[in-house]
Amino acid sequence: MPLEKTDAIVLRTVPWSETSLVVTLWTEGFGKISAIAKGARRLKSPFESALDLLSRSSVVFLTKTGDTLDLLTEAKLQRRFRSAQRGLLPLYCGFHAVELTNVLTEDHQPLSGWMDWLSLTLMALDEGECASSATLRFELQALRMLGLLPSLTQCVGCGDPIDLDRPTVAMTTSGGGVACPACSPVQRNVLRITTQTVRVLQRASEVSLNDLEFSIPETAKSETRFVMEHILNQLSERRLKLLPFLEELKR
Ligand SMILES: [Zn+2]
Numbered sequence: 661m662p663l664e665k666t667d668a669i670v671l672r673t674v675p676w677s678e679t680s681l682v683v684t685l686w687t688e689g690f691g692k693i694s695a696i697a698k699g700a701r702r703l704k705s706p707f708e709s710a711l712d713l714l715s716r717s718s719v720v721f722l723t724k725t726g727d728t729l730d731l732l733t734e735a736k737l738q739r740r741f742r743s744a745q746r747g748l749l750p751l752y753c754g755f756h757a758v759e760l761t762n763v764l765t766e767d768h769q770p771l772s773g774w775m776d777w778l779s780l781t782l783m784a785l786d787e788g789e790c791a792s793s794a795t796l797r798f799e800l801q802a803l804r805m806l807g808l809l810p811s812l813t814q815c816v817g818c819g820d821p822i823d824l825d826r827p828t829v830a831m832t833t834s835g836g837g838v839a840c841p842a843c844s845p846v847q848r849n850v851l852r853i854t855t856q857t858v859r860v861l862q863r864a865s866e867v868s869l870n871d872l873e874f875s876i877p878e879t880a881k882s883e884t885r886f887v888m889e890h891i892l893n894q895l896s897e898r899r900l901k902l903l904p905f906l907e908e909l910k911r
Pocket residue numbers: 815816817818819820839840841842843844
């Protein structure tokens with residue numbers, strides 16, 4: 661049973677026994693793991709606040725084989741998420757980012773860059789960055805890292821470049837992106853959206869850790885949320901419970 665040490669962000673905690681929790685963590689190097697934290701529910705928990713949701717902590721865990729859960733032996737808080745003090749919206753956006761991570765990723769499958777984007781998004785929300793922009797940027801980067809980014813420049817049917825000089829474009833939320841006028845009639849789950857929205861989604865997908873500059877124009881807020889709700893509901897099979905709480909991002 662090897663002992664592993666890594667940085668982690670707390671995605672979810674569930675009571676396991678009267679005194680223990682099962683914690684789901686996104687880790688640097690090991691991807692998503694679930695581990696038992698013995699004593700974490702005691703008043704004097706050995707983990708203190710290192711297992712609070714959205715916290716970034718350095719953890720030590722024992723990996724188990726087969727279906728047995730890993731065992732968390734140490735957790736030390738590095739950074740606490742403080743956005744609750746700013747109001748409910750940044751808090752919900754933080755919860756949404758960790759839920760998205762929990763629902764869309766597989767156990768023990770590290771994804772390059774995920775830790776950085778998740779950590780940076782929680783920090784941006786903490787620092788009062790526009791919650792709409794920070795959330796959309798994370799969602800598009802998450803889709804990119806998962807290899808699920810919708811096609812935003814080429815038709816999903818024929819591969820032709822999409823004419824972004826038209827006022828609106830057809831987008832299929834189940835077929836993976838935009839469709840040209842010839843192909844859109846045979847696509848399923850088609851939304852007709854403005855080209856401004858397509859451009860905003862494109863920009864959010866193209867930012868990098870070295871160049872984070874991205875903000876949503878006010879006029880695109882509502883429709884980008886509408887599109888993301890459709891895409892994320894399809895991908896997660898409606899397992900994302902925080903999405904309905906993000907209505908305020910549309911305003
Ligand atoms: Zn086409």
